[in-house]
Amino acid sequence: MQVAFIGLGNMGAPMAINLVKAGHSVKAFDLSAEALERVKAEGGQSAASALEAVQGAEVVISMLPASQHVEGLYLGKDGQSGLLAAIARGALIIDSSTIAASTSQKVAKAAAAAGIDFIDAPVSGGTGGAIAGTLTFMVGGSDAQLARAQPLLEKMGANIFHAGAVGAGQTAKICNNMLLGILMVGTSEAIALGVANGLDPKVLSEIMRRSSGGNWALEKYNPFPGVHENAPASKGYAGGFGTNLMLKDLGLAQENAIATQASTPLGGLARSIYAAHSLSGHGAEDFSSVIKMLQKKA
Numbered sequence: 001m002q003v004a005f006i007g008l009g010n011m012g013a014p015m016a017i018n019l020v021k022a023g024h025s026v027k028a029f030d031l032s033a034e035a036l037e038r039v040k041a042e043g044g045q046s047a048a049s050a051l052e053a054v055q056g057a058e059v060v061i062s063m064l065p066a067s068q069h070v071e072g073l074y075l076g077k078d079g080q081s082g083l084l085a086a087i088a089r090g091a092l093i094i095d096s097s098t099i100a101a102s103t104s105q106k107v108a109k110a111a112a113a114a115g116i117d118f119i120d121a122p123v124s125g126g127t128g129g130a131i132a133g134t135l136t137f138m139v140g141g142s143d144a145q146l147a148r149a150q151p152l153l154e155k156m157g158a159n160i161f162h163a164g165a166v167g168a169g170q171t172a173k174i175c176n177n178m179l180l181g182i183l184m185v186g187t188s189e190a191i192a193l194g195v196a197n198g199l200d201p202k203v204l205s206e207i208m209r210r211s212s213g214g215n216w217a218l219e220k221y222n223p224f225p226g227v228h229e230n231a232p233a234s235k236g237y238a239g240g241f242g243t244n245l246m247l248k249d250l251g252l253a254q255e256n257a258i259a260t261q262a263s264t265p266l267g268g269l270a271r272s273i274y275a276a277h278s279l280s281g282h283g284a285e286d287f288s289s290v291i292k293m294l295q296k297k298a
């Protein structure tokens, strides 16, 4: 299949590479030349612009940071000069970025008017899942649209869920990430407390992993350096899932909670904690670096 892939960051690059490995023809574009090189080195074709990438594409996949990037890409600043005008009628857009459900719905509506299918398909599983091709996809769209996307999603993920109509994938994703943000703060607090009391972080993490506190951070994404060799914490909190991206997701969850008058006290507190962490200069580090806020200084 002829695929255009736009946004080759920590997640997009390994996802695009998995499609190349599965035998698809992938024309990729990112604003960063370095990101483009990574995909080119694995057999992808590099395009000089998003416009060039979508020429002849049957499917366009985007993996961008936030709502404004996705809206800007497809609709353009004035709502008309975006990429939609250059994508072939009958093509399918799979947007895997985590953005506001309302933005997905807005772009989907404009796409439908141009005869293009659009689904939101945000993911979970981290960079490890993106590399291994074991991501969880949360899809918003029709049954027929999901059926079109399925063969490609299967090459990048192990779990594909149909959350509902367009935008529903994003709603599921912000519920999940609100929980993840809270769990990472809680896990960090517990490890910091144990370490302050002289416990070995590896031993304590293993005890909690196999006890009632067990969770994904303790399983594969420990915030304490050296516990999980491949986790960002053991690589100076580089790569992974940026604090600012977690902050964006917790903001989306709070916007939604305000709009629906939902009570999300821990989600709100977690957003404030990551906001303070970002303001102290840790916005570009992986979100598990939030443990630094909670540790005793040497």
Ligand code: NAD
Pocket (backbone or CB within 6 Å): 006, 007, 008, 009, 010, 011, 012, 029, 030, 031, 032, 035, 050, 063, 064, 065, 066, 069, 073, 096, 097, 098, 099, 123, 124, 125, 126, 127, 240, 241, 242, 245
């Ligand atoms: P990233 O910052 O590593 O990558 C984003 C990429 O998009 C960058 O390479 C940037 O140059 C590129 N970009 C921005 N605007 C562009 C444009 N107009 N045209 C082309 N390229 C453009 O981010 P990431 O960690 O890969 O995350 C991407 C999305 O996936 C975010 O919405 C994030 O919330 C979500 N997500 C991330 C993770 C994770 O573990 N990192 C997990 C699940 C979901």
